[in-house]
Structures are given as structure tokens and as C-alpha cells.
Amino acid sequence: MTTFQPLAEKALRRQLPTRAELLAVLSSSDDDLMDLVAAVFKVRLRYFGRRVKLNYLVNMKSGLCPEDCFYCSQRLGSEAEIVKYTWLKPDETAKAVSAGVEAGASRVCLVASGRGPTNRDVERLAPTISDIKEQHPGVEVCACLGLLSQGQADRLREAGADAYNHNLNTSEERYADICTTHEFADRVDTVEQAKHAGLSPCSGLIAGMKESDDDLVDALFALRELEPDSVPVNFLMPFDGTPLEGTWELTPQRCLRILAATRLVFPDVEVRLAGGREIHLRSLQPLALHVVNSLFLGDYLTSEGQAGSADREMIEDAGFEIQSAGEPTLPRERHDLLKARRRGAGTALPPNA
Numbered sequence: 001m002t003t004f005q006p007l008a009e010k011a012l013r014r015q016l017p018t019r020a021e022l023l024a025v026l027s028s029s030d031d032d033l034m035d036l037v038a039a040v041f042k043v044r045l046r047y048f049g050r051r052v053k054l055n056y057l058v059n060m061k062s063g064l065c066p067e068d069c070f071y072c073s074q075r076l077g078s079e080a081e082i083v084k085y086t087w088l089k090p091d092e093t094a095k096a097v098s099a100g101v102e103a104g105a106s107r108v109c110l111v112a113s114g115r116g117p118t119n120r121d122v123e124r125l126a127p128t129i130s131d132i133k134e135q136h137p138g139v140e141v142c143a144c145l146g147l148l149s150q151g152q153a154d155r156l157r158e159a160g161a162d163a164y165n166h167n168l169n170t171s172e173e174r175y176a177d178i179c180t181t182h183e184f185a186d187r188v189d190t191v192e193q194a195k196h197a198g199l200s201p202c203s204g205l206i207a208g209m210k211e212s213d214d215d216l217v218d219a220l221f222a223l224r225e226l227e228p229d230s231v232p233v234n235f236l237m238p239f240d241g242t243p244l245e246g247t248w249e250l251t252p253q254r255c256l257r258i259l260a261a262t263r264l265v266f267p268d269v270e271v272r273l274a275g276g277r278e279i280h281l282r283s284l285q286p287l288a289l290h291v292v293n294s295l296f297l298g299d300y301l302t303s304e305g306q307a308g309s310a311d312r313e314m315i316e317d318a319g320f321e322i323q324s325a326g327e328p329t330l331p332r333e334r335h336d337l338l339k340a341r342r343r344g345a346g347t348a349l350p351p352n353a
């Protein structure tokens with residue numbers, strides 16, 4: 001039995017690993033990496049088989065953000081050489097969405113830079129969402145517009161959005177080290193608002209921002225409390241002209257350990273390989289498919305990703321298959337976890353005390 005097998009068995013029982021167990025995974029040796037991936041692959045296989053969900057990002061509004069997130073090339077004062085534009089026109093959005101769907105994406109993520117949308121922005125987006133749902137049946141629409149105000153999540157849901165993304169990014173303790181214009185609690189609040197409106201919550205992290213293993217574990221536990229349906233794991237893309245410029249502290253092996261730790265905390269939740277995979281995992285990307293069950297296809301918000309054809313080829317070569325639109329992502333039994341109480345007060349059976 002490998003060191004990691006008991007941990008994988010725990011995940012198969014949907015039991016949360018302890019802090020010590022996660023720290024042991026994160027600090028394990030490169031010599032044990034294949035054992036770790038093999039153990040975690042059993043969990044991936046059990047809940048997601050060999051399916052890979054493809055997601056496609058459409059950056060509807062790029063740059064010019066008044067917030068100062070240190071990792072972001074679109075931040076206030078960023079000198080990163082990125083494309084900057086205000087809201088895409090509906091036909092430009094439709095064209096970008098169609099390209100992603102034709103390439104195999106079963107979820108499109110409509111993203112806009114900024115602290116959060118105005119009600120006018122939400123109204124502008126509503127018909128776009130409805131059009132996408134009509135033109136691409138089975139394709140999920142996720143909105144990612146920043147901090148939400150009262151009522152906006154409901155309006156997005158009403159327009160047909162399936163999900164809302166807002167990442168926690170790092171631990172609460174470190175949040176002020178990566179952003180000073182909003183707080184960790186604001187991010188938590190937005191994910192909660194999205195959940196209450198019936199939007200599928202998507203929230204993840206960015207690794208490689210000088211955090212410690214303890215910070216990563218804190219971030220994973222905080223995410224787990226939000227009960228997201230999908231968890232994107234980004235690896236910092238340290239753009240020149242941002243405060244984290246030159247921060248290259250990840251190795252492909254460390255990225256795999258971070259993904260494995262994430263899978264152990266989220267055995268039956270979509271774990272998505274997100275930004276930075278090409279530059280940090282490099283030729284080890286196919287190994288990551290044994291841990292995650294989802295990835296972003298094509299380009300990121302302000303940087304270029306691997307060609308879609310190379311992604312599809314990688315998936316096929318590694319023996320995985322692309323999930324089709326309309327095919328459910330999450331294991332069905334995940335929704336069976338909530339059991340109506342049939343014992344204790346008001347019943348003839350003894351309580352579970």
C-alpha cells in the first residue's frame with residue numbers, strides 16, 4: 001500500500017482530509033509523485049470516469065479595472081501589455097461563444113473586469129445569456145462579473161445563467177497581501193449570493209503567489225465551506241507590470257501536488273485546471289488529467305493558451321474523453337447526500353444523538 005492510498009480511500013468515502021494529511025501531500029517528495037497521482041486517480045475515476053469537461057472563457061470587458069488585485073494584469077495601474085476594451089457587442093460575444101462550443105466546450109464563462117457589475121451591466125448581459133441558451137442547448141453559461149449586489153444574482157439566474165464564478169484565490173489571512181480594494185469576506189458574500197439565487201457556485205484559487213502550504217490548506221478549507229460545484233485551480237501568470245511580476249516559484253511537480261490536494265478536499269466536485277497550466281505544468285499537463293476532470297480550452301482572459309487542437313489531442317492521447325454538452329458533470333449520487341430526516345423529534349425512531 002502506498003502512503004497516499006489511505007488518503008484516497010478516505011476521499012472515496014467523501015471524508016475530508018485533515019490539515020496534517022494535506023500538508024503531507026503538499027510537502028511530499030518528487031520521488032513519491034507518481035504514487036500520489038496514481039492514488040488520486042482512483043478518486044477521479046470513481047466520480048468522473050475518464051470524462052474531461054471543456055470550458056471556454058469569453059472576456060467581455062478587458063482591463064481598465066479600478067481594483068488592485070496584485071496578480072491581475074487588468075488591475076488599476078497595470079502596465080501589462082494586454083488588450084483593453086469595454087463591453088463586447090452582442091454579435092462579437094455570439095461569435096466567440098460559438099467558436100468555443102464548436103471546439104467542444106460544454107460551458108462558456110462570460111467574464112468582465114471590474115469590481116462588480118452595475119444593474120445596467122446585468123441588464124445588458126441578460127439577453128446575451130438567453131440567446132446563448134437558445135442557440136446552444138445543453139451548454140452551460142457561467143457569469144463572472146465580480147462582486148454582486150443585492151438582486152443581481154437572481155436576475156442572472158432568471159436570464160438563464162447556470163453558474164456564477166468568483167474565486168477566493170487565497171487564504172483569508174493572506175488576502176490583504178494580494179488585494180487592498182476589497183476583502184476576502186466580500187468574495188465569500190458574492191459566492192453565497194449566487195448560491196442562494198440557485199446559481200451553481202464556482203470558486204477556486206490561484207497558487208504560486210508566495211503562499212505557504214498552510215495558506216493553501218486554509219484556502220482549500222475555506223472553499224470547502226462554500227460547497228462549490230466547481231473549483232478552478234489557477235497557477236499564477238506573473239505578468240510584467242504587476243506587483244507579482246517575476247514570481248516564478250512553481251514547478252510542474254508542485255502544481256500536481258496542489259491539484260492532488262484539491263482533489264482530496266473535493267473528491268466529487270469538478271476540479272478544473274485553469275490559467276497558467278501551460279507555463280507551469282508544461283509537459284506534465286497530461287498527468288494532471290489523472291487528477292482534474294475539467295479544463296479551460298483555448299485562450300485566457302489576457303494571455304494566450306495552448307491551441308484547442310493540442311488540448312484535444314492531449315486528452316485523447318492520455319486516454320480521456322471530452323464530455324458532451326448536456327452530459328451532467330457531477331456524479332449523480334452527490335445530490336443524494338442530503339437526506340430528509342426520518343428519525344428523532346416528531347418520529348417514532350430515536351434521534352441520532
Ligand code: SF4
Binds near residue numbers: 073112113
Ligand atoms: S481580478 Fe477582477 S477585480 Fe481584481 S483587478 Fe482583475 S479584473 Fe479587477
